[in-house]
């Protein structure tokens with residue numbers, strides 16, 4: 001135990017001790033916040049993780065639909081393939097194959113959606129035609145046309 005310096009008044013010692021306690025306490029709280037914040041962020045994902053319920057294609061994406069036959073766009077964390085069939089109807093399907101997650105493409109010449117990884121084939125409404133995919137591709141609602149504006153959204157949203 002440290003003996004107080006008789007030359008320092010007791011009130012000053014108390015004041016120094018209080019200051020040290022405040023500094024140590026705030027350091028401890030800061031340290032706890034640095035430790036807990038990432039844990040809490042991990043345990044509670046952001047409310048907007050899936051993004052909004054709709055998105056409008058950019059001019060560049062609409063151009064890709066016309067020139068390349070399809071475009072892959074994002075709606076929140078979802079990748080969506082948007083394409084125009086031979087009858088000029090716009091379709092929007094989940095772009096992630098339900099087998100092992102490869103990105104699908106639209107094959108205009110065959111009129112289907114194709115996964116190159118294991119030759120999975122899907123109909124234009126997302127149903128599995130052949131190959132290993134266990135489930136259909138999720139479909140998204142589509143409004144508009146390539147000449148003006150295309151808005152896609154989650155079904156039922």
Ligand code: FES
Nearest residue numbers: 097099100115120
């Ligand atoms: S990942 Fe698409 S068919 Fe296997």
